[in-house]
Amino acid sequence: MSGRVVVRLFGPAREAAGAGTVELTLPAGATAGDAVAALAAAHPGIGSLLPRSRVAVNLEYVDRATPLRPGDEIAILPPVGGG
């Protein structure tokens, strides 16, 4: 893929970034890990959370090597605290 993707942020990641969604422009062939790296560059405040966060694409948990496709919904999920 190349172009703009939307990343959804939750909990402490959302608070640190000051936004629930962030738009990123990624090069062709970008992966979930590339999106995480671009996010860290754009919002240094959430950098420390990212290594401990899971990533979901289209409601499926993925590893960082997973390639992205146009229109994917990417989500950054810090350690959970439900219950």
Added chain:
Amino acid sequence: MSGRVVVRLFGPAREAAGAGTVELTLPAGATAGDAVAALAAAHPGIGSLLPRSRVAVNLEYVDRATPLRPGDEIAILPPVGGG
């Protein structure tokens, strides 16, 4: 003790005897076991339940050898089925 005591019957024992309370006349020195034996004689229909029943006197479970005192509340408790 000697004299009359009241025995309370529950569940299948009550149904078999056709009464929730039975009065018995017991001799001096009678035990809980004597009360059970007298009950079996007065109400043969509950005889088969009695060996499987617990006996309580004044809300305490007792064994058959426990001596009775005037005014004791004796209860025959068949195997339970609560819940």
Added chain:
Amino acid sequence: MRTLYQITEAKIDVGALRDALADPGSGALAMFVGTTRNAFQGKEVRYLEYEAYGALAELEMERLGTEIATLWPSVTGIAIAHRVGRVEIGEASVAIAVSAPHRREALAACAHGIDRLKATLPVWKKEVFADGSAWRENVIEEDTHEGR
């Protein structure tokens, strides 16, 4: 410790048991509710009749509360209710609620509690069929719950 022990001819109010244990320091509430079933070994049950030795049943509930408080000292509340009289199919016949700061203790104490109630409570159950009735004894299983 908050406690509520009831032998009741009225329908069991499960929400009232919860409310009785409300405590801003206790984050966990475990509950078990036993409801009457419509069949026993394939035979249709029309309704049930429960009978209790009320005074002893309430004493047994208190004893169980004391036992649970000893086994799980962090428990903050126990509420138990058992219905007597005619109970229609699908209605609650017994309920136990246990509160504690953390879920492990609440869940373990609740599971232990219903096991002990089934084994010890002086309550008798009659299943009423279209063509008769039968007193139904509990089968006492070993207590295999963990987490204490």
Added chain:
Amino acid sequence: MRTLYQITEAKIDVGALRDALADPGSGALAMFVGTTRNAFQGKEVRYLEYEAYGALAELEMERLGTEIATLWPSVTGIAIAHRVGRVEIGEASVAIAVSAPHRREALAACAHGIDRLKATLPVWKKEVFADGSAWRENVIEEDTHEGR
């Protein structure tokens, strides 16, 4: 199997979860309700804020339901609700109810269920104090429940 999965801004209606599982063939209902506590490590909590990835949270609830049905095939119903938004102290933040013909399965599945919800549900909790706030992660304990 009856199921009800909710992410809700309204107060959790525990009675409605029970009602959703009403079934004349299921005699056992086990429930766990987590309520917000007034203190964390001695510091007074004023209220809590929960935030969920709603679509994924509902999917995770469905997955958990499927897992429980596989582990305990006799289970007849599962209802799960998680609150989001501002939650006052003492209010329910999560509830899970499991019905089954017999108590062992209902209790074991309920205990497993709340453990898995704590570990997997994409929900985040912020404790709000008089002088600030903190995101609170769950400490994931081993699942040591027995009775499966």
